[in-house]
Amino acid sequence: MTLDVAIVDYGMGNLRSVHNALRFVAPDARIEITSDAQDVHDARRVVVPGQAAMPDTMAALNASGLREAVIAAANSKPFLGICLGLQMLFDVSEEGPTPCLGVYRGTVVRFDPAKMTDAQGQRQKVPHMGWSPVRQARAHPLWAGIADHTRFYFAHSYYPVPREMDLVTGLVAYPDAREPFTCAIGRATLFAVQFHPEKSSTAGLRLLSNFVSWNA
Amino acid sequence: MPLAKRIIPCLDIAAGRVVKGVNFLNLRDAGDPVEVAKRYGEQGADEIAFLDITASVETRGLLYQMIADVAEQVFIPLTVGGGVRAVDDVRALLNAGADKVSINTAGIKNPQLIRDAAARYGAQAIVVAIDAKQTGPGRWEVFTHGGRHPTGLDAIAWAREVERLGAGEILLTSMDRDGAKTGFDLALTRAVADALTIPVIASGGVGTLEHLVDGVLEGGADAVLAASIFHYSEFTITEAKQRMQQAGIEVRESWS
Numbered sequence: 164m165t166l167d168v169a170i171v172d173y174g175m176g177n178l179r180s181v182h183n184a185l186r187f188v189a190p191d192a193r194i195e196i197t198s199d200a201q202d203v204h205d206a207r208r209v210v211v212p213g214q215a216a217m218p219d220t221m222a223a224l225n226a227s228g229l230r231e232a233v234i235a236a237a238n239s240k241p242f243l244g245i246c247l248g249l250q251m252l253f254d255v256s257e258e259g260p261t262p263c264l265g266v267y268r269g270t271v272v273r274f275d276p277a278k279m280t281d282a283q284g285q286r287q288k289v290p291h292m293g294w295s296p297v298r299q300a301r302a303h304p305l306w307a308g309i310a311d312h313t314r315f316y317f318a319h320s321y322y323p324v325p326r327e328m329d330l331v332t333g334l335v336a337y338p339d340a341r342e343p344f345t346c347a348i349g350r351a352t353l354f355a356v357q358f359h360p361e362k363s364s365t366a367g368l369r370l371l372s373n374f375v376s377w378n379a
Numbered sequence: 380m381p382l383a384k385r386i387i388p389c390l391d392i393a394a395g396r397v398v399k400g401v402n403f404l405n406l407r408d409a410g411d412p413v414e415v416a417k418r419y420g421e422q423g424a425d426e427i428a429f430l431d432i433t434a435s436v437e438t439r440g441l442l443y444q445m446i447a448d449v450a451e452q453v454f455i456p457l458t459v460g461g462g463v464r465a466v467d468d469v470r471a472l473l474n475a476g477a478d479k480v481s482i483n484t485a486g487i488k489n490p491q492l493i494r495d496a497a498a499r500y501g502a503q504a505i506v507v508a509i510d511a512k513q514t515g516p517g518r519w520e521v522f523t524h525g526g527r528h529p530t531g532l533d534a535i536a537w538a539r540e541v542e543r544l545g546a547g548e549i550l551l552t553s554m555d556r557d558g559a560k561t562g563f564d565l566a567l568t569r570a571v572a573d574a575l576t577i578p579v580i581a582s583g584g585v586g587t588l589e590h591l592v593d594g595v596l597e598g599g600a601d602a603v604l605a606a607s608i609f610h611y612s613e614f615t616i617t618e619a620k621q622r623m624q625q626a627g628i629e630v631r632e633s634w635s
Contacts, residue, residue: 291382
């Protein structure tokens with residue numbers, strides 16, 4: 164039976180939080196964790212979570228046989244990438260370095276240890292760990308009902324630098340407002356975020372709920 | 380608006396239940412972890428820490444089930460520690476629904492565990508807990524077993540080492556202050572926070588909301604952890620955040 168939402172399991176574990184949060188916002192939807200390319204192909208919506216290290220993540224994705232299914236989903240139907248599920252969409256990550264899926268032009272880079280002070284001279288730490296306000300760079304159905312500058316939960320040391328600026332749907336000022344980085348992108352039926360909506364309390368649940376009802 | 384300083388309530392867990400007690404004595408059941416965690420979440424906790432204080436093999440299954448139950452209803456980060464001895468323990472906790480796992484004694488005995496766990500699950504998932512006692516002016520030693528066993532390790536040197544091994548965060552507890560309610564050891568907190576590029580969670584000694592403020596402003600902590608002031612409902616997390624905000628600290632507002 165066709166899944167309403169397929170959560171792609173490429174063998175890096177811990178998809179439970181994403182599954183829990185999606186089931187919480189859409190208790191009647193058919194939402195499953197799957198490692199079957201056919202499920203991903205058939206599903207109405209696809210979520211690609213990710214954490215851990217990029218070299219392991221891409222190796223696991225390539226070995227899983229799900230690489231092509233993920234790329235196809237990213238180009239064809241409502242797709243939500245989370246954390247490494249965002250980063251993997253670009254050409255290459257500095258972590259490793261690791262070639263990624265190349266769905267979009269751009270790179271993934273590490274926070275520069277030499278630049279980790281804000282305008283007030285306060286030292287900022289890596290990983291970027293905790294709740295930062297997200298500036299909604301442009302309106303998007305997935306931001307519906309979420310106030311601009313609402314805080315979301317982040318836990319990462321690398322961030323994406325897209326080449327195409329019209330992809331950018333969200334920005335966050337870390338380590339400092341002078342150089343905000345891209346924390347959300349959107350194009351056509353794809354949306355992807357660096358933060359963790361499944362761990363971002365009410366605002367995160369709203370974003371997931373928006374995704375599940377998105378008529379992209 | 381910069382990154383918010385976090386408030387992390389900590390729950391002691393035995394056999395899958397929340398317990399209260401002082402120094403492992405007179406433990407009594409203090410409720411259903413799901414209900415307590417939900418309440419903290421609603422009050423605006425930025426994260427919740429769970430410490431399995433028995434950490435016995437017999438009750439491990441109950442801990443996993445408890446984490447799974449909480450993760451079904453509480454959608455903020457969950458950190459779990461106590462009895463983490465191997466990468467398999469880290470995996471089991473993450474699979475149960477923990478977002479971060481804290482490693483203490485086993486990382487001292489076998490630092491490779493920290494490296495392996497961070498390489499496998501990412502720095503953001505690995506917290507190293509350091510229990511320190513002051514041994515002289517500006518000197519602190521790492522202790523284990525609730526402060527009873529000295530390790531010979533200098534706390535600041537060990538903190539630097541675990542950062543090098545790949546830990547994403549330090550949970551720093553002053554064993555001199557733990558349970559004393561006289562405030563964090565601010566000199567210790569400041570020394571470790573300044574020495575590291577990864578975030579530091581201050582722990583041990585919170586008795587008032589002012590102590591939380593001091594931990595951030597004087598100690599330089601990125602997050603503050605407290606147990607009893609929230610357990611016994613002396614203060615709500617909302618009150619704690621409001622006090623921190625009055626002191627000029629960036630917090631995640633959850634009351635408006």
